[in-house]
Amino acid sequence: MTARDATALPETSEATLFEDAWAKINLTLQITGRRPDGYHELNSLVVFAQVGDKLSVAPAVDAVTLQVEGPFADGLRAEPDNLVLRAARALAAEAAVDxxxxxxxxxxxxxxxxxxxGIGGGSADAAAALRGLARLWDVGLAPDRLEALALRLGADVPVCLRGVPVVMSGIGERLEPVPALPPLWFVLVNPRVAVSTAAVFAGREGTFSQAAEPLLPPLGLAAxxxxxxxxxxDLQAAACRQAPAVVEVLAALEGLSDCLLARMSGSGATCFGLFESEEAALYAAEALALQHSDWWVAPALLRA
Structure with a gap:
């Protein structure tokens, strides 16, 4: 399998399949311990916003090739072997695809x-590849076997494979479905500043958290x-020390009158504000984009 870029995309056919790679949002993120192998354990309410990458999957004679386009393509073109191609190889090996x-x-x-x-872009892309290629190749792996394969690719890939709200624990392998969440809108903001996940974890201070009870969120918006x-x-303070731009983003979100909660997702630097209505989210996103033209700002509905 090889990766290549192309300026002209192949014509899509009726056999072309399409998968969404939704943005993964950690509404909560408590770091509860560290295993002997170095992996951190966590407890996190993970949801998805209806904004993300797109993956098309078309049949080919033999090799798997990858083309990357879009506004953030440059960040991946230097990678000779990214997570999407690793997911394709892993699925082919697991399912004995010739x-x-x-x-x-x-x-x-x-x-x-x-x-x-911090919004699971690479993991969501890998999950989309697993879903799309499983359909294209007519792979009949049981869901638990496919999730085990996803976990070998990365801790966030299993939750992105599901793409629905869950409480995630362990290193990402334990996924507990949650009750229906109320309709919510996000305003996602990234200051276009790189934040190292390893450095953020290393910079975390204090003891490990206890997963707060109740583990499942309540019904109703106010609750x-x-x-x-x-x-x-638990990673927000460390990310703010590493990248002061995160502090600025959070302050801007918190300053919006209709923002119900502002927080960083994952290890950053993307932050989110929660809004009750589409109108409030669109107004807030427009205001932020006008004030900070160098930020990436995206309003999006919670994917239930």
């Missing part, structure tokens, strides 16, 4: 999300906001 018969594919990734920004407020992102 590349000479049906194991080829042309993957086209439209990169709309900032790279390495949910109170529940979220009591369960912060």
């Amino acid at each position: 590349s000479a018969q049906r194991g080829g594919a042309v993957l086209t990734l439209t990169k709309n999300l900032p790279v390495a920004s 949910l906001i109170d529940w979220l407020a009591a369960r912060p992102n």
Whole structure:
């Protein structure tokens, strides 16, 4: 399998499949421990916003190739072997797909999300590749086997494979479905500043957190906001020390009159504000974009 870029995309056919790679949002993120192998354990309410990357999957004679386009494509073009191609290889090996018969594919990734920004872009892209190629190749792996494969690719890939709200714990392998969440809108903001996940984890101070009870969020908007407020992102302070721009973004979101809660997602630098209505979110996003033309700003509905 090889990766290549192309300025002209292949014509899509009726056999071309399409997958969304939604932005993953850590509404909460408590770091609860560290395993002997170095992996951190966590407890996090993970949801998805209806904004993200797009992946098309088309049949090919033999090899799997990857083309990258979109506003944030430059951040991936230097990678000779990114997570999407690793996902394709892993699925082909797990399902014993014969590349000479049906194991080829042309993957086209439209990169709309900032790279390495705390909203699961690479993991969501890999999950989209697993879903799309499983359909293209007619792979009948059981869901638990596919999630185990996803976990080997990265801790966030299993939750992105599901793409629905869950409480995630362990290193990402334990996923607990949550009750229906109320309709919510996000305003996602990234200051276009790179933040190192490893450095943020290394810079975290204090003891490990205890997963706060109750583990599942309550019904109702007001109760949910109170529940979220009591369960912060344990990596936010470390990210703010590493990248002061995160502090500026959070302050801008908190200063919006209709913002119900402002917080950083994952290890940063993307932050989010929660809004009750589409009108409030669109107005806030427009105001932020006008004030900070160098920021990436995106309003999006919670994906239930």
